Amino acid sequence: MNATESKTGVTLVIPALNEAPSLPELLEETAAALRGLDWNAVIVDDGSTDDTWRVIRELAGRLPVTGLRFAGNQGKAAALAAGIARADREWVATMDADLQDDPAEIPGMIRYARENGLQLVSGWKKERHDPAEKTLPSKLFNWAVRRATGIGLHDFNCGLKLYRRDAAASLDLYGEMHRYTPVLATMNGFMVGEVQVHHRPRRHGRSKYGWSRYFRGFSDLLTVLFLNRYSFRPLHFFGGVGVTLTTAGFIINAYLSVLWFSGAAIGNRPLLLLGVMLMLAGLQFVSMGLLGEIILRFGKGRPANPVERTP
Numbered sequence: 001m002n003a004t005e006s007k008t009g010v011t012l013v014i015p016a017l018n019e020a021p022s023l024p025e026l027l028e029e030t031a032a033a034l035r036g037l038d039w040n041a042v043i044v045d046d047g048s049t050d051d052t053w054r055v056i057r058e059l060a061g062r063l064p065v066t067g068l069r070f071a072g073n074q075g076k077a078a079a080l081a082a083g084i085a086r087a088d089r090e091w092v093a094t095m096d097a098d099l100q101d102d103p104a105e106i107p108g109m110i111r112y113a114r115e116n117g118l119q120l121v122s123g124w125k126k127e128r129h130d131p132a133e134k135t136l137p138s139k140l141f142n143w144a145v146r147r148a149t150g151i152g153l154h155d156f157n158c159g160l161k162l163y164r165r166d167a168a169a170s171l172d173l174y175g176e177m178h179r180y181t182p183v184l185a186t187m188n189g190f191m192v193g194e195v196q197v198h199h200r201p202r203r204h205g206r207s208k209y210g211w212s213r214y215f216r217g218f219s220d221l222l223t224v225l226f227l228n229r230y231s232f233r234p235l236h237f238f239g240g241v242g243v244t245l246t247t248a249g250f251i252i253n254a255y256l257s258v259l260w261f262s263g264a265a266i267g268n269r270p271l272l273l274l275g276v277m278l279m280l281a282g283l284q285f286v287s288m289g290l291l292g293e294i295i296l297r298f299g300k301g302r303p304a305n306p307v308e309r310t311p
Contacts, residue, residue: 008090009038010106011165013083015076016043016097020051022203026099027059033104040064042083043097047073060310067310077173084168092168096159102198109162112195119167119190122153122182123160123197141179149183153194156182160197164190238289246282249275 012030016023023043030041041063045053047070056067068082084092091110095101101123109121128135138157145156157179167190171181182192252275256266266272 009040010034010091010093010110010162011087011089012039012041012103012106013080013087013092013094014041014043014097015046015079015083015094016048016052016056017046017073018048018050018052019097020048020055022097022099023052023055023059025203026097026103027063027065029099030103031063033102034106037107038089040066040089042066042068042086044079044083045069046076046079047071057310065310075175077175077178080178081171081173084163084171084173087165087168090165092163092165094159094161094163099203100200101158101160102200105160105195105197106162109160109195109197112193113162113164116193117191118193119164120182120185120192121162122155122192122194123158124153124155124194125158125199126154126196128199145180145183149186151182151186151192153182153192155194156180158197234292235286235289238285238292242282242285242287242289244282245278245285249278249280249282252278 014023014026027041030039043056043059043065045056045067053067053069056065056069059065060067066086068086070079070082080094083094091113093106093109095103105123109123112118113121128138138155142154142156146152161181163181163185167185167188170188170190171177171184173181177184186192252271256269256272256275260266
């Protein structure tokens with residue numbers, strides 16, 4: 001089904017990792033909050049080791065819920081990608097399964113998106129109910145992304161987001177790319193906005209996030225910035241660096257050649273080694289750019305696929 005064939009209403013995409021105690025309460029809240037809206041939910045079990053899959057199957061028997069299950073933990077980005085691929089409503093809302101996101105915010109986010117012509121509305125947890133070891137790296141992360149991308153959102157990493165289905169379908173999610181969906185959507189030409197949302201303390205289990213995920217996220221930020229500028233022209237980046245290095249090496253070696261023709265000994269001069277190394281490095285960068293162009297045209301990875309689903 002393409003975007004123009006989407007049904008009105010909203011599909012919720014909910015990644016879940018060991019969230020068996022939270023899911024029944026979350027779906028009951030969702031059913032109450034979205035009463036009057038045409039809605040369904042896709043819950044993706046991302047390799048849980050508790051009773052999450054049993055709970056999802058039970059919910060699928062009495063609510064408009066589809067369950068997907070990965071054989072092992074694939075990460076939140078892969079879970080979101082699998083759920084979004086099965087969304088069939090006009091709007092797609094993503095939210096975490098830990099009850100910290102409030103499904104009652106979704107109707108207001110839909111109204112806000114329609115009134116302002118937005119294809120993505122990101123939640124802003126202005127008042128967070130998380131420990132300092134989670135909020136401090138999040139503030140640093142959001143500041144860095146704002147400065148690097150020029151997109152003035154306060155909270156890029158909020159799990160509660162609303163997308164037009166075509167905007168959600170345009171996202172290429174892997175690694176930690178789920179943190180950058182507003183950036184990716186902006187790159188794809190969609191209008192992005194932000195609203196304050198209610199954030200709640202965790203009621204069950206423990207957080208799966210830590211400093212290590214933010215370090216991986218910053219690595220993916222470099223990828224996003226590169227893709228934003230050079231995704232369709234990698235040779236422009238690598239070729240530019242390569243030409244600069246090669247030119248610098250050529251100038252050094254030309255200078256040394258003049259000295260050599262003048263009778264000076266240059267074989268033991270470190271500058272000769274530097275000139276040769278710069279030229280070789282420059283050629284390698286140009287080669288990387290050419291390989292990037294080839295890969296761009298002929299190769300692309302495949303997203304992770306669930307191994308089991310509810311009827």
